Amino acid sequence: MKQGRNIAFILFDGLKMLDVTGPAEVFAEANRLGGDYTLSYVSASGRPVTTSVGIELAVSGTVQTTPTPDTLVVAGGDCLITDPIPADLVDAVRDLYPRVRRVVSICTGSFVLAAAGALTGRRATTHWRHTRLLQRAYPDVEVRADDLFVEDDGVFTSAGVSAGIDLALALLEQDQGPDLARAVARNLVVFMQRPGGQSQFSAPLDAQRPRTPALRSVVDLISAQPALDHSASTLANRVGVSARHLSRLFATELDTTPAKYVEQVRLDHAKTLLDRGCNVSETARSAGFGSVESMRRSFVARMGTLPSHYRSRYATTQTNVQRAATVLETRE
Known part of the structure; x- marks a missing residue:
């Protein structure tokens, strides 16, 4: 078994709840089966956040008050497309991502990574509805419109909601091997696992x-x-x-x-x-x-x-x- 990993989710008002709970359940289930993850939830302000379904999520502090994690996860949300991305969220990610081993975005969380400079010169993906917008807004990013998830030198981006679970399983396999990842997939009744290069199936x-x-x-x-x-x-x-x-x-x-x-x-x-x-x-x-x-x-x-x-x-x-x-x- 490899060393324990501290995974921090940075939260914000309007985030999609499944973008957090889906990947988090993968790592939590891994712990129940012998894995070694510590999960933490922070926000730029240190205040609780309200999700897109109206549920309030508590946080343990800010990026500055939390020990530097092994992995930083940025969730997505429709608000990242319809409204300006909060400056304090971008600043928090910009401050932290150079110091972590890997940084991850789920769905439209890729826009936060791009705004923070984490995707400059890298390959990345996002929800199929917004791949064109990501490419227009950040022409220095090589957007892979069809891929479920993309890795580029420690920076991971994924497509919409359920693809975050696929990516979490891939990270689990990378950390602690295929046997544990397969066991988690079976327990969560999901496929182990759709490869990152597989097309985003539904793009009308x-x-x-x-x-x-x-x-x-x-x-x-x-x-x-x-x-x-x-x-x-x-x-x-x-x-x-x-x-x-x-x-x-x-x-x-x-x-x-x-x-x-x-x-x-x-x-x-x-x-x-x-x-x-x-x-x-x-x-x-x-x-x-x-x-x-x-x-x-x-x-x-x-x-x-x-x-x-x-x-x-x-x-x-x-x-x-x-x-x-x-x-x-x-x-x-």
């Missing part, structure tokens, strides 16, 4: 609505009927523009190519069908991939997993409930 394309009528028409058609022929030339003919002009519109407004956009729509459609319980071959045909092999390549390249694995792991709640009921029946 309708978050970006094109301004140009021709492009809106194209993307609406792709979304409504993903199985049609959507080559660049065919799409361009449908709206009366050249293929080159259509490619420029995709690049300017959606920061992608027609082919990549079509593939992503088909992938999202395939995920929906698999979630509903459709088999892999039926899904490949309905989503427009043409073949199971083509869909398999897309899943592996963009999501780091196979369609069959996705279907078994990310099925609907009802499917999981039915499966659990079947297991219980066989035990009786």
Whole structure:
């Protein structure tokens, strides 16, 4: 067993509670199974904070009054996107992060790290809704939009809420080995563990609505009927523009190519069908991939997993409930 670790969570008003409690439960469960972590909770002011769900969390002090931790964790919160980041929070992180062994952000906590200078020249990620904003606001950060979590020389950033649990399991494995991490994952009934490079599964394309009528028409058609022929030339003919002009519109407004956009729509459609319980071959045909092999390549390249694995792991709640009921029946 490796030496004990002191993990400090820096809290602020409006934080997402699961960004704290999810990773904290991983380390607390590790302690119950023989791990050696000390968890502390601080705020820039030393006062309690109110979470996004209205629950007040107590703290043990400020960054200055707490012994320098091994690991600093910065939670996320919608307020970090909608409001100016509190200056005292940025100052506290800027003061502490150079002195810790590793610094971690969950979800939009990456914006605090970026504001404090901890991400300058580094690779990082955040919730998929805000990766473009992070890149625009901090062009000196290499934003990895699809990754669940990213490590760059002791600085760890993760995607939205549940990805914080994946990252905590990875840190646990790094500290105290895979056996304890697997045991914690089993006890918490989570997968051990989605790799950091795996795509953030749910990134709906309708978050970006094109301004140009021709492009809106194209993307609406792709979304409504993903199985049609959507080559660049065919799409361009449908709206009366050249293929080159259509490619420029995709690049300017959606920061992608027609082919990549079509593939992503088909992938999202395939995920929906698999979630509903459709088999892999039926899904490949309905989503427009043409073949199971083509869909398999897309899943592996963009999501780091196979369609069959996705279907078994990310099925609907009802499917999981039915499966659990079947297991219980066989035990009786």
